[in-house]
Amino acid sequence: xxxxxxxxxxxxxxxxxxxxxxxxxxxxxxxxxxxxxxxxxxxxxxxxxxxxxxxxxxxxxxxxxxxxxxxxxxxxxxxxxxxxxxxxxxxxxx
Ligand code: FES
Numbered sequence: 001x002x003x004x005x006x007x008x009x010x011x012x013x014x015x016x017x018x019x020x021x022x023x024x025x026x027x028x029x030x031x032x033x034x035x036x037x038x039x040x041x042x043x044x045x046x047x048x049x050x051x052x053x054x055x056x057x058x059x060x061x062x063x064x065x066x067x068x069x070x071x072x073x074x075x076x077x078x079x080x081x082x083x084x085x086x087x088x089x090x091x092x093x094x
Contacts, residue, residue, distance in 0.1 A: 002019075004016055018032055059087055
């Protein structure tokens with residue numbers, strides 16, 4: 001099971017277990033971590049935006065929805081990036 005380490009907006013760090021194929025948003029919500037998701041996890045807002053600080057190679061490739069929203073560099077949409085291994089993200093949603 002992948003370990004996802006979330007750095008929350010208040011600086012708190014939580015390391016939790018996810019399942020292969022879950023999105024970062026699903027992993028967070030399953031672990032009672034508040035990750036904003038104003039559009040319901042459909043890739044139309046940026047409230048779930050994260051900066052990947054480790055394990056970017058363990059996330060699914062950036063998809064069309066992220067590309068179309070100009071998500072680049074270390075940024076990923078929490079509702080679109082699927083976990084395939086250990087990773088760490090900082091929640092920066094705007
Ligand atoms: S929840 Fe809206 S883009 Fe992810």
